[in-house]
Amino acid sequence: MTGRRTTSRLVAVLAALALTLTGCSRLSSHQGGGAAHPVIGFTVYNMTSYITLGKAGVDREAQALGAQVLWRTANNDVNNQVSQLQSFINQGVDAIVIAPVNAATLKPEIEQARAKGIPVFITNLTLDQPMSGMTQSYVGADDVAAGEQEMRAMAQSLGGKGNIVLLQGPLGGSGEIDRTKGVLQELAKYPGIHLLAQQTADWDRNEAYNVMNNWLSAFGTKIDAVVSENDDMAIGSLRSLATRGLVGKTKVVGIDGLQDALDRVRSGEMIATNLQNAPLQLGMAVAVAVRGVRGQAYPKEALMTMPLVTKSNVDVIYDRLYTHRDAYFQTLPQLIESNLSSGDYGRQSLTDPAS
Amino acid sequence: MSSAAVQDPAAEVADGPREPWTRTATRWVVEHAIFAMLLVFIVVFAILSPVFGSLGNAEVILLAASTAALLALGQTFVILTGGIDLSVGSVVGLSGVVSALVVPHGVVLAVVCGVGSGLLVGLVNGTAVSAGRVPPFVVTLGMMTIALGLAQVISDGSPISGLPDGFLAIANNSWLGIPIPIILMVVAFAVLWLVLGRTRFGMNVYAVGGNPLAATIAGIKTRRVTTAVYCLSGALAGIAGVVLASRVTAGIATTGTGYELDSIAAVVIGGISLVGGRGRIAGAMVGVLIIETLNNGLDILNVSSFYQDIIKGALIIAAVFVDVRVAKRDS
Numbered sequence: 001m002t003g004r005r006t007t008s009r010l011v012a013v014l015a016a017l018a019l020t021l022t023g024c025s026r027l028s029s030h031q032g033g034g035a036a037h038p039v040i041g042f043t044v045y046n047m048t049s050y051i052t053l054g055k056a057g058v059d060r061e062a063q064a065l066g067a068q069v070l071w072r073t074a075n076n077d078v079n080n081q082v083s084q085l086q087s088f089i090n091q092g093v094d095a096i097v098i099a100p101v102n103a104a105t106l107k108p109e110i111e112q113a114r115a116k117g118i119p120v121f122i123t124n125l126t127l128d129q130p131m132s133g134m135t136q137s138y139v140g141a142d143d144v145a146a147g148e149q150e151m152r153a154m155a156q157s158l159g160g161k162g163n164i165v166l167l168q169g170p171l172g173g174s175g176e177i178d179r180t181k182g183v184l185q186e187l188a189k190y191p192g193i194h195l196l197a198q199q200t201a202d203w204d205r206n207e208a209y210n211v212m213n214n215w216l217s218a219f220g221t222k223i224d225a226v227v228s229e230n231d232d233m234a235i236g237s238l239r240s241l242a243t244r245g246l247v248g249k250t251k252v253v254g255i256d257g258l259q260d261a262l263d264r265v266r267s268g269e270m271i272a273t274n275l276q277n278a279p280l281q282l283g284m285a286v287a288v289a290v291r292g293v294r295g296q297a298y299p300k301e302a303l304m305t306m307p308l309v310t311k312s313n314v315d316v317i318y319d320r321l322y323t324h325r326d327a328y329f330q331t332l333p334q335l336i337e338s339n340l341s342s343g344d345y346g347r348q349s350l351t352d353p354a355s
Numbered sequence: 356m357s358s359a360a361v362q363d364p365a366a367e368v369a370d371g372p373r374e375p376w377t378r379t380a381t382r383w384v385v386e387h388a389i390f391a392m393l394l395v396f397i398v399v400f401a402i403l404s405p406v407f408g409s410l411g412n413a414e415v416i417l418l419a420a421s422t423a424a425l426l427a428l429g430q431t432f433v434i435l436t437g438g439i440d441l442s443v444g445s446v447v448g449l450s451g452v453v454s455a456l457v458v459p460h461g462v463v464l465a466v467v468c469g470v471g472s473g474l475l476v477g478l479v480n481g482t483a484v485s486a487g488r489v490p491p492f493v494v495t496l497g498m499m500t501i502a503l504g505l506a507q508v509i510s511d512g513s514p515i516s517g518l519p520d521g522f523l524a525i526a527n528n529s530w531l532g533i534p535i536p537i538i539l540m541v542v543a544f545a546v547l548w549l550v551l552g553r554t555r556f557g558m559n560v561y562a563v564g565g566n567p568l569a570a571t572i573a574g575i576k577t578r579r580v581t582t583a584v585y586c587l588s589g590a591l592a593g594i595a596g597v598v599l600a601s602r603v604t605a606g607i608a609t610t611g612t613g614y615e616l617d618s619i620a621a622v623v624i625g626g627i628s629l630v631g632g633r634g635r636i637a638g639a640m641v642g643v644l645i646i647e648t649l650n651n652g653l654d655i656l657n658v659s660s661f662y663q664d665i666i667k668g669a670l671i672i673a674a675v676f677v678d679v680r681v682a683k684r685d686s
Contacts, residue, residue, distance in 0.1 A: 047660060047661075070654075070657060071657065071659075072654055072660075073660045075613075075660070076609075076612075077610075077612070077613070078603040078605075078607065078610060079419075079422070079599055079602065079603060079610065082602055082603060083415060083418065083419040083650075083651075084654065086415045086418065087412065087415050087651065087654065087655065090406075090409065090411035090412050090414075090415055091406040091409075091412070091655070102514055102603070102605065102607060103514075104514035104516035104604070104605040104607075105514070105516075105603045105604055105605050105607075106603075106604070107604050108523070108527045108604065128516070171512055171513070172512060172513040172514070
């Protein structure tokens with residue numbers, strides 16, 4: 001009895017839903033704001049500390065350009081990202097920017113967007129072919145160069161000889177593949193440096209801590225240095241080194257320029273990191289998308305070189321990104337315009353010399 | 356029934372079988388509150404944003420709901436028997452990877468193997484729970500990591516892409532203008548609603564969850580019923596895995612990570628008791644629609660994902676709060 005009652009109720013609800021939806025469908029047609037005030041759908045894989053930092057740059061840039069950003073996070077779930085893209089296409093945004101969850105996905109949605117005349121831009125992480133060929137532009141870091149740069153910094157610090165271990169990102173992701181490639185390419189130039197072991201710690205502090213503990217059990221003080229593909233894993237390995245009193249003795253290098261890592265570069269626990277400037281990168285992705293909507297010129301690929309952060313320049317960078325962040329953000333749109341015109345996409349400040 | 360109670364208020368004082376109409380009415384309202392809640396969400400979102408009310412957006416919501424519903428429907432059967440299935444999320448990934456690996460040998464075979472892998476996991480779960488007497492929470496928690504590990508092993512941890520058009524059609528094509536995943540959801544709901552409400556098996560599911568001892572004494576083969584619900588849940592998760600692999604154009608081991616909790620949330624919001632024996636399958640369906648409507652509507656209103664998490668969590672607790680009160684009145 002109750003089952004039947006429930007069902008009739010459900011039918012009524014669904015009927016009401018259908019009526020409501022059809023009744024309103026006439027009101028909604030194209031939601032995009034056109035060239036003057038473009039609406040940009042921006043979906044990111046997850047609100048990591050990096051993306052959260054970058055969102056501030058996105059908001060600043062959108063405000064400066066008169067654009068509206070619809071911000072969505074996929075919580076590392078491709079299925080969510082697919083729904084978000086379908087929603088963007090349905091509401092007819094002017095452009096879409098994606099920081100993809102998975103490089104092998106999203107083909108049907110990008111095809112749908114193109115069929116509707118919505119340009120698609122990729123940032124931060126890459127898509128495989130054929131998807132990337134169907135998009136307008138990629139704005140992101142040069143991960144191969146970052147890998148080379150961190151390995152070079154470590155090799156110089158080691159004086160060209162010693163034993164290292166390599167902490168990798170999640171295997172198969174574009175960040176891991178490119179950074180590993182850069183590290184190994186550079187490592188080949190130093191015959192005196194030996195790679196004892198390499199393993200993934202999935203960008204994660206705690207996993208890196210565990211992996212490092214295992215390596216310390218296996219190799220002990222034979223390990224002269226840790227090359228980590230991001231800062232979180234570098235910090236995790238430092239926690240492990242601390243339990244054996246090896247901080248400062250075993251050298252550590254990372255990539256990203258997280259606040260925690262900058263602190264450790266300053267204190268000497270890490271020899272260096274590579275700054276992946278999140279507000280600059282994601283802000284530039286918005287700028288490129290707006291240029292696309294407005295029919296202005298934009299690069300097919302804006303690869304940013306990450307500056308090396310060592311004890312000598314860490315204070316300037318820390319001050320810029322954290323202590324006096326508002327002042328930096330004031331000039332950010334101007335910096336992005338300048339970088340897009342000059343082609344020196346990774347330039348960090350209007351006062352810096354061109355690289 | 357309610358008029359009799361009004362005429363004879365003493366019946367309530369004497370702790371008789373009848374309750375006063377006020378209480379009946381309150382309970383009716385509480386039991387149907389989620390239907391009203393869904394309607395309210397839809398109306399409010401439609402007023403706040405013209406985009407929300409478009410037919411295209413209804414399709415977006417129902418597409419997102421389609422695979423979540425398959426999991427929640429299976430979870431409903433398991434939870435009604437007093438169990439729980441924490442492995443469904445991993446089964447989604449496993450089934451997707453299996454079907455993506457098999458698809459070079461034929462689309463139909465790929466679907467069969469994908470769904471079959473889910474069914475197989477369900478059979479192991481069900482057997483361990485019913486014959487092995489291991490608590491469902493423990494069995495399916497173990498299976499959650501086993502299935503994920505298996506999926507990682509056979510896919511070597513990387514996405515299996517380059518799937519043929521015939522396979523991609525499963526999630527991306529329509530029939531009579533309706534996307535296939537939505538049709539699958541509606542058919543699954545209709546069939547399982549009939550099974551639960553109109554068959555002996557359905558009655559047995561309630562009986563096993565309500566009072567296993569009484570069910571055994573009444574001659575119900577409780578072990579067989581228990582095994583069957585886990586098989587059903589596994590197979591439905593297998594179907595969801597195939598649909599999702601087709602949807603995201605790749606078999607990815609981690610695709611379903613966390614979906615088990617979403618399915619449990621939908622079931623709980625739908626007023627199905629976590630201790631088993633009580634609740635309706637339509638409730639789980641509405642639970643899924645509420646979650647997906649919230650996801651979509653809050654996104655369209657540009658509400659930060661952090662606040663969205665808080666809102667959804669509060670909703671789950673509120674639903675259980677109501678459920679506990681209804682259960683107390685009933686006992």
